[in-house]
Amino acid sequence: MTDSPARVLSDDELDLLELALGGAVPPTVLTAALPGVPSDVVLTDAENTPLARLTARPGALPDVLEPLKPVAAAIGPQWDPAVRRPARDVRADLETGTGDDAENSVGLLVSEVPTCEESDTAVALVTGGGTEGAAGTPTSTVLLLVPVARRAPEAGAVGAPGLVRAASGLAATLAERTAARVRTVVVPWSGLGGTALEDVGAAYGAARVETLAARRSPATAAGVAALPRVQDDAVRALYPPASAAEVIRATKGVHRRGAVVFFTGLSGSGKSTVARALAAELDDDGLGTTLLDGDEVRHHLSKGLGFDRESRETNVERIGYVAALVAKHGGIAVAAPIAPFAAGRARVRTLAEEAGAHFVLVHISTPLAVCEARDRKGFYAKARAGEIAEFTGISSPYEEPDDADLVIDTTDVPVPDAVETVRRHLTSLLADPPR
Incomplete structure (x- = not known):
């Protein structure tokens, strides 16, 4: 191991490594996302801990990814081992489960905080009334797939802990309103590697994958997009234009002591x-x-x-x-x-x-x-x-x-x-x- 060159991975690359080590994507995807690395390289985190050895092989031979040390975990609901499980383990549980867990399962991608409309949509998808060609066929198992990244979210966006807590709330709703078994699954996801999130979701064992946010109605999508302007709109409704401009300016200029x-x-x-x-x-x-x-x-x-x-x-x-x-x-x-x-x-x-x-x-x-x-x-x-x-x-x-x-x-x-x-x-x- 010490004779191999090392590559320090960024947070996004660590997300992709975790996916590959868990069996959600093949090592070839990781190799393609790390241009310029040698054919035999030790992948480390920012603390220089050797996490895996990646060996790219010529021709049609598959690349090899050998785990060396566990990927470091942090705290927060997104790091709970009960929900942050390797894809191969989640998939194996479905395949060895009772009844038709694997064949009649759905993965619901919770990529944004679910709205009330999406909660109802999720219930419809699970009970068989929300997917063309599957109407009338209730789902036995639901995987709530929550893509989270190591990197910090954009300002004002709900981060990984909040998204996982929101998904847990949705899981409780589905358990109450349907007969399905509901499992929340955290998916390390930065978008790196060129693999579609839906394909990654399928690697966790879901027979079909639906993205809840993609099913928002235009009215709901517009309402969510307008949220940052709600306070400004309320100020403009209360004050004449010149006064509103000053109130808005003062509000945005509040400076907290760092x-x-x-x-x-x-x-x-x-x-x-x-x-x-x-x-x-x-x-x-x-x-x-x-x-x-x-x-x-x-x-x-x-x-x-x-x-x-x-x-x-x-x-x-x-x-x-x-x-x-x-x-x-x-x-x-x-x-x-x-x-x-x-x-x-x-x-x-x-x-x-x-x-x-x-x-x-x-x-x-x-x-x-x-x-x-x-x-x-x-x-x-x-x-x-x-x-x-x-x-x-x-x-x-x-x-x-x-x-x-x-x-x-x-x-x-x-x-x-x-x-x-x-x-x-x-x-x-x-x-x-x-x-």
């Missing part, structure tokens, strides 16, 4: 996991959130820097500078470098406070022995063997902060609880009136 949430801790402490989960939760709350993870920053903002003390301080200061810019304009920046030195962390705090932003220093205090035992990437073993110089906690010091706003040890604190602790603290700060 914040920098800065995680620090040893490699393997859990800081990146908690930071990613926090950023996803804040995005789902409608708060514009930018995640500056240590490894990803190293690939872009700090590419070329080494790991000596000066380079590490430069890396941390660059992260702090970008985070302060985000927060200065009302955004939330979540950063998760190791940041081993007190002076560098103090500089980040100063940059945030000079930008008029809240600053929250979170020390993920998981002990070295626990971090070393987790070691998904094998770095600690290499550092112990002298193969990696200047490795924090082994051959380079970590200065534990004495000014942390929150201290969390993930040895005993589950990730959801850690996220909730930080979220509560941040929410209390953001309750300050807009400036």
